[in-house]
Amino acid sequence: MNAKADDTRDKILDAAQDILVTQGAMHLTLDAVAQKASLSKGGLLYHFKSKEDMMVGLIHRQIAGMNQELKDQVFNDPEPRGRFARAYLNVAYQKDECENPSQKLCSTLIAVIANNPKLLEPILTQINSIQERLQNDGLDPTSAFIIRLIGDGIWFNQMLGIPVDPDMIANVLQRVQEETGSCL
């Protein structure tokens, strides 16, 4: 069955993700991932034919997860104008530390950049797509760009593990909320 294989693949990617978040990119080895996924190294390499292949799988899954989050946020926002912008900021900063897809994506990013910048392509595509959607969000281009930079800044801080003050983020989100209502 394909479901079993998909399940195993997911387990492998979960393990890789966990190692990236908790131990850093340097400790992401095939052995470590296999062990954490309760699998042999051979089993791992059956599903992903190389470490690079595994990283690609991880990137794609992360991006898909992020897009789902964005979709949900947009869906739950009744005001069309600027709702993608708000969604982007909300996804970039999520309060619950454990299940933060943005931070996971960040950890993945670091690993990718450090080990194989060629794998950045799908991520760049995603970023371009976000920029485009921001531009078509009913805001003027400069405001859209500013919001993107703010979101990226939040990412950046989370990536470095810098504790960002939740109250401050709330202030920023509120101001954006107000300004996207008018014009920013």
Place this chain on the structure above:
Amino acid sequence: MNAKADDTRDKILDAAQDILVTQGAMHLTLDAVAQKASLSKGGLLYHFKSKEDMMVGLIHRQIAGMNQELKDQVFNDPEPRGRFARAYLNVAYQKDECENPSQKLCSTLIAVIANNPKLLEPILTQINSIQERLQNDGLDPTSAFIIRLIGDGIWFNQMLGIPVDPDMIANVLQRVQEETGSCL
């Protein structure tokens, strides 16, 4: 003489930096650095007793360079109110691609995070210092924080090698220019 030694140390750090920017953190090996610096591996280890030691040296030099840039920018800005904020954005984004200290710092950052998060300390100190200086820049706290995030966002993009539209950056800078004159 001490000048000779300092010169060699600088040459070594230049080489390390160059490898980081052009090839990525994975290719930063002692052998590669020594070769690029036209030096033997033994010679390198004479100046830096370990790879970690070399990284620390690199971080410190980068931070010093950035602070010098900030100082210069602030010095050349006649309007006291918000001039550190403007300086920060200007340093984060520099047009001339070759000599961009911000991008070099970014590459170093990645290497550090990926290989030894313990070395982040001096960088976190720097970031906190920047945040503090932004807060004492005559702007309200939320505006200051927003500007920091924008600057970090610019960093983030440069770090990923994402080509940011110079015109857009100019627009952002101009708006900040206008707003820091009034209140943002």
Place this chain on the structure above:
DNA sequence: GCAAAAAAACCGTCTAGACGGTACAGTAAA
């Protein structure tokens, strides 16, 4: 409905090479 064949999923060891770091003998200049 069931056995045999085939394919999929997985195990665990082995190897070749890279890398950080050490040791040390020697050299050249200040």
Place this chain on the structure above:
DNA sequence: TTTACTGTACCGTCTAGACGGTTTTTTTGC
């Protein structure tokens, strides 16, 4: 004599990936 190196040989460790074999699942033939 000290400082600033060169250059080589070497060690221990780590890691990606290859490989041959084994178990489990699915498909096929009857």
